[in-house]
Amino acid sequence: MMSASCWWPLRRWTYHCLFGLIAVAGLRHSEALDLRRDDVDLDQGILTIRETKFGKSRLVPLHATTVAVLSDYAARRDAHLVAPRSPYFFVAEQGGRLLHQYVHRVFWQLSRQIGLWQRGQSNGPRIHDLRHRFAVQALTNWYRAGEDVERELPVLSTFLGHANVRDTYWYLSAAPEQNDPCRATAG
Numbered sequence: 001m002m003s004a005s006c007w008w009p010l011r012r013w014t015y016h017c018l019f020g021l022i023a024v025a026g027l028r029h030s031e032a033l034d035l036r037r038d039d040v041d042l043d044q045g046i047l048t049i050r051e052t053k054f055g056k057s058r059l060v061p062l063h064a065t066t067v068a069v070l071s072d073y074a075a076r077r078d079a080h081l082v083a084p085r086s087p088y089f090f091v092a093e094q095g096g097r098l099l100h101q102y103v104h105r106v107f108w109q110l111s112r113q114i115g116l117w118q119r120g121q122s123n124g125p126r127i128h129d130l131r132h133r134f135a136v137q138a139l140t141n142w143y144r145a146g147e148d149v150e151r152e153l154p155v156l157s158t159f160l161g162h163a164n165v166r167d168t169y170w171y172l173s174a175a176p177e178q179n180d181p182c183r184a185t186a187g
Contacts, residue, residue, distance in 0.1 A: 017070060029127045054161065077091060
């Protein structure tokens, strides 16, 4: 029996880019799945995230390495699909929209394959944890660089598309080094 990557060679690239984009841009998985081709400006390195969880839209800048990977994916996708083009950036086997339940299933399967979920466990990483890691890593990087995190928090809040900066504050408790009382005197 052929594996899914043999009968549909684009599948592995789709999920590689989808999960990677969520991780490096801090997107909600629904935002990544809802991206349309017109929302991904690879020339400018900008994503347009439209009408998100709180009814807001925002622009998300991309690092040059992310643009390169997404450009490669777009070329592979367009070369692979002979049917009319889907308006969505990330596509399923026949070029249609990726469905949430299948994306979650693939993430769960991949998590098991690489040992993040063990047999018999009822919990493990979720796709949304990629977004959380992005936020915590941004805060950690600011702390390590000596930035004023309180001043930078509204920037992260806007980047993540939070309705209010207070929705971003809980990430401060997710990184123990950020709550270290000795840190204030350490440097």
